[in-house]
Structure formats: C-alpha cells, structure tokens
Amino acid sequence: MHFNTFVALGLASVLSARAALIQSCTQPNTIALTFDDGPFQYTNELLDTLKAANIHATFFINGQNYWPELKDDKEKQAVIGRAAAEGHQIASHTWEHLIPEVNGVIDRQATLESLGLVESLVYDNAGKYPTYFRAPKGEIDEATVNLFESFGYKVIQWDTDTNDWNNEVNGVKYKNYNARVKYVKKFLTDEYNQKKPNYLVLMHDVQPHTVQKIVPYIIQSKLFSEYKFVTVAECLGDPTGGWAQAGNALSILGGGNPPTLNTAGNTVAPADGVVAGTGVAGTGVAGTGVAGNGVAGNGVAGTGVDGTGVAGTGIQNNIQGTNVQGERSIPGDAMNLQNTSGAMANTVSFYIIATFLLSTIYMLL
Numbered sequence: 001m002h003f004n005t006f007v008a009l010g011l012a013s014v015l016s017a018r019a020a021l022i023q024s025c026t027q028p029n030t031i032a033l034t035f036d037d038g039p040f041q042y043t044n045e046l047l048d049t050l051k052a053a054n055i056h057a058t059f060f061i062n063g064q065n066y067w068p069e070l071k072d073d074k075e076k077q078a079v080i081g082r083a084a085a086e087g088h089q090i091a092s093h094t095w096e097h098l099i100p101e102v103n104g105v106i107d108r109q110a111t112l113e114s115l116g117l118v119e120s121l122v123y124d125n126a127g128k129y130p131t132y133f134r135a136p137k138g139e140i141d142e143a144t145v146n147l148f149e150s151f152g153y154k155v156i157q158w159d160t161d162t163n164d165w166n167n168e169v170n171g172v173k174y175k176n177y178n179a180r181v182k183y184v185k186k187f188l189t190d191e192y193n194q195k196k197p198n199y200l201v202l203m204h205d206v207q208p209h210t211v212q213k214i215v216p217y218i219i220q221s222k223l224f225s226e227y228k229f230v231t232v233a234e235c236l237g238d239p240t241g242g243w244a245q246a247g248n249a250l251s252i253l254g255g256g257n258p259p260t261l262n263t264a265g266n267t268v269a270p271a272d273g274v275v276a277g278t279g280v281a282g283t284g285v286a287g288t289g290v291a292g293n294g295v296a297g298n299g300v301a302g303t304g305v306d307g308t309g310v311a312g313t314g315i316q317n318n319i320q321g322t323n324v325q326g327e328r329s330i331p332g333d334a335m336n337l338q339n340t341s342g343a344m345a346n347t348v349s350f351y352i353i354a355t356f357l358l359s360t361i362y363m364l365l
C-alpha cells in the first residue's frame with residue numbers, strides 16, 4: 001500500500017471516531033452541575049456558595065441574554081474571569097441564545113461569528129478559550145452536532161434536567177417560587193435515590209430560586225455526598241478542562257483549522273506521548289494522518305516531529321502552515337502547553353490511533 005494511501009486511511013479512521021452528542025458523564029461517582037444562560041445578577045452569589053463548598057461546576061454562557069449590557073460592561077464581565085479563576089469550566093451557549101438560521105437552515109458563517117464572540121468574551125476575561133458547547137434549549141439535531149464538532153467543539157446535553165426553568169412539568173403548574181423549589185428538591189432526591197453511576201445536571205444561574213434555594217439544598221442536604229462534584233470536562237475525564245489556547249471558531253474565521261478538532265484534538269494526546277517517548281516520531285509515523293487531523297495542532301508540533309522530515313509528506317506541511325504557525329500565530333510554547341494538557345483517555349479513539357500507528361510501524365519495517 002502506498003504510504004499516502006495509508007495516511008488517508010488513518011485520517012478517515014480518526015475522523016469516523018468522532019463522538020456524538022454527549023448526554024452523560026463517563027467517570028464513575030461524579031456529578032457535574034451545569035448552569036446555563038448566564039452570567040446574570042445571581043451568578044456571583046452562586047459562585048460564593050460553590051466556593052464555600054469547594055464545588056466546581058460548568059457555566060454555559062451567553063454574551064447577550066439576561067444581561068444585554070454584558071458585552072460593554074467590564075464589571076459585569078468580571079464574573080466570567082472569577083468563575084474560571086475559581087476552577088469552574090466556562091463553555092459556550094451561543095452569543096444570543098440561538099443558533100442563527102436563514103429560512104430554517106443553519107447559517108454557518110453567522111454561527112461561527114456567534115461562537116467567535118463568545119470565545120473572545122471568555123478569553124478577554126479568563127485568558128483561555130472554551131471548547132465545550134451546549135445548544136440553546138438543548139435543541140440540536142445530529143447534523144448540527146456534526147457541524148459543531150467540525151468546528152472543534154464538544155456538544156454537551158444533560159441526563160438530569162431539574163426543570164428549574166420550567167413553570168409546568170408533566171402538566172403540573174409550578175407558578176410560584178416555593179412551589180418550584182419544592183418540585184426541584186423532590187426531583188433531585190428521587191434522582192439521588194436511584195444511585196446512578198454519575199449525573200450531568202441541568203440548572204440555570206439566571207433563576208433566583210436555583211441560586212438561593214436549590215444549590216444550597218444540594219449542599220446542605222448532603223444529597224450526592226458520595227459523588228464528586230466536578231466540571232463537565234472532569235466528569236468526562238478530559239484533562240484539557242474544556243479549554244484551549246486558541247479559539248475554535250475564531251481560528252476558522254481566520255482561515256485556519258480549529259485547534260481542538262474534536263476527537264483528535266482531545267483524545268490523541270496520549271498517542272503523542274507514545275510517539276514522542278518511543279522515538280517513533282523519528283520514523284515519520286507521527287506525521288501521518290494523526291498530525292493531519294489536528295493532533296499536530298495539539299502538540300505534535302511541539303514534540304519536534306516538525307524537524308524529522310515528516311514535513312516532506314506535504315500533509316504535515318499543510319497542517320503546520322495553516323493550523324499552527326501560520327494564521328493563528330500561536331507560539332510554540334502555547335502549543336506545548338496544549339499538548340501537555342491534552343491527554344484525554346477516550347479509549348476508543350486511542351485504540352484506533354494506536355492500531356493505526358502500530359500498523360504504520362509494521363509497514364515501515
């Protein structure tokens with residue numbers, strides 16, 4: 001088999017290993033509290049509560065939703081930086097709580113711009129870029145999940161909807177504050193009693209009853225006390241934390257490739273270690289396909305593969321040129337950082353990559 005054909009097969013196998021909509025955690029005994037639609041006037045109070053309990057959560061934020069003035073108000077934006085600094089994950093929920101469409105068809109360019117605005121907002125306040133996404137109202141079909149994955153985002157849903165946002169659940173109306181609090185407390189108690197392996201919980205920090213009553217109840221009642229409260233990235237075993245050193249959408253808008261092109265970006269990092277550590281890089285294997293899938297963008301560039309002559313295949317050249325050094329002008333150090341933090345143990349993808357690398361080594365012997 002020709003070497004380049006093999007490279008292409010490698011690329012295809014990596015691409016086909018992409019994840020779909022993520023509805024649950026994978027790590028046992030974890031609970032990931034998630035808060036959508038903020039930041040808002042209650043978010044700082046929620047951060048105080050979480051900090052006191054040493055709980056890390058995930059915020060799927062909008063740029064313009066409950067706080068229309070957020071985009072121009074640095075003081076309000078500071079809550080984003082505070083949340084990140086206190087160990088919470090910040091993720092994207094679109095700029096205006098919608099995925100832009102034209103005549104019922106998703107507007108790719110406007111969607112990228114919406115994501116790019118959130119990326120800039122988060123970077124300006126947290127110094128790093130979000131790579132996780134949740135669709136507004138969770139309304140997303142498979143094609144759209146694939147689109148967001150092609151942008152480099154992990155698309156997150158939930159498996160435990162508290163309905164804290166909902167005035168009416170299963171035909172029963174919960175009009176006032178106390179009725180809603182009572183409903184959610186009972187719901188969470190029932191969920192806890194099922195002793196599930198893990199929980200990915202949907203809540204909203206724009207709801208006063210959630211911040212003032214429900215989260216304090218979760219903590220004080222010691223419901224879920226044998227579970228570890230973690231971010232979504234942590235509950236998925238993703239050591240990137242859901243952060244990147246470059247913006248996915250911003251990179252595409254700038255003419256490059258997303259730095260975390262999903263499965264590859266987050267899962268192949270262990271393979272990078274294998275490649276670098278075993279010297280396989282010297283054979284050029286590191287440059288095949290794996291690099292082409294954006295794994296290079298996550299650290300192969302920093303491993304010295306660049307200098308091994310792999311660039312001569314053209315693939316590596318191309319990727320390096322557009323993805324790493326070229327359009328986004330990411331310094332080598334940044335990529336190295338990303339590499340070291342990119343070690344997620346997605347077993348399936350890892351085996352695909354490992355098998356591919358081993359096959360390639362065999363070819364070269």
Ligand SMILES: [Zn+2]
Binds near residue numbers: 036037093137
């Ligand atoms: Zn929402």
